[in-house]
Amino acid sequence: MTVSEALRWATGQLAQSSRESARLEAELIIAHVLQKARHELYLQPSHTLSHDEQTQLYELIERRGHGEPLQYLLEYTEFYGCLLRVTPAVLIPRPETEELVEFVLQSTLHPPKDVLDLGTGSGAIAIALARAWPESSLVATDISQEALALARENALRNGVAERIRFVQSDWFSQISGRFDLIVSNPPYVRTGYFAHAPRELLYEPRVALDGGPQGLDALRRIIQESPRYLRSGGSLYLEIGSDQGQAVRELSAQTGAFVNVEIRKDLSGQERFARLRLDCTPSPANGRRRCTVQAKPG
């Protein structure tokens, strides 16, 4: 089988399972098997695949046909300009989470000194922030040791490993000290959703997606406990479900600690992000207000 035959065959196979981007996926899978860049396929259309390459191609096309996400087959994805390895031990970072990073960066005037990323998974958010803020120190947690090992590997690959401390922790359970900024994309999907979820979602770790009956279990814990881990003036940034904005406002109000809650929409117009800001408490020494993280106005 030559490269061009492989492309034709794989595209046909993927189209059968009604994939919108069958050709592109075929190119990516074949390039992965041949360990080449996608455009290189067109430089050697009559190159013949070895027996092993052909076997691997059949296997990957079959797995994709069953609904396994493309990123798990390719074992990598791109997030905010970083190449990340992904395996079924971690959630595949979504474009919305890139928007969360964008939201954090846009709203933060001075790079914070200490940043905490809760439930880091592949390390996506922590790595993107570490690259954007070369002076910041980060702590990234996950409950899964396997996820942490992968996140550490991704941090190394992206040259930021020395500034991110990876900690196995059930949200704040192993965390001490205070941070200028806390960020999290926690599991926020309702448990009931999984009975009818698209097949692809079932390949991802349930622990990274399932937020309990209302999808609020993790968000509740994070919002309730964050004030004890934030410095004055610090912010908690969250990715949330499109119908959870009001619940997040209420959870925030219950803490009595946050002075401001901002809910933001994603590019598809759905409420998707929250920023909860702590008060800048008067400093006892001189009575002046001190903020460690300052917000841009507006």
Ligand code: GLN
């Ligand atoms: N947005 C993701 C999805 O719909 C959910 C991510 C999460 O729970 N943190 O699959």
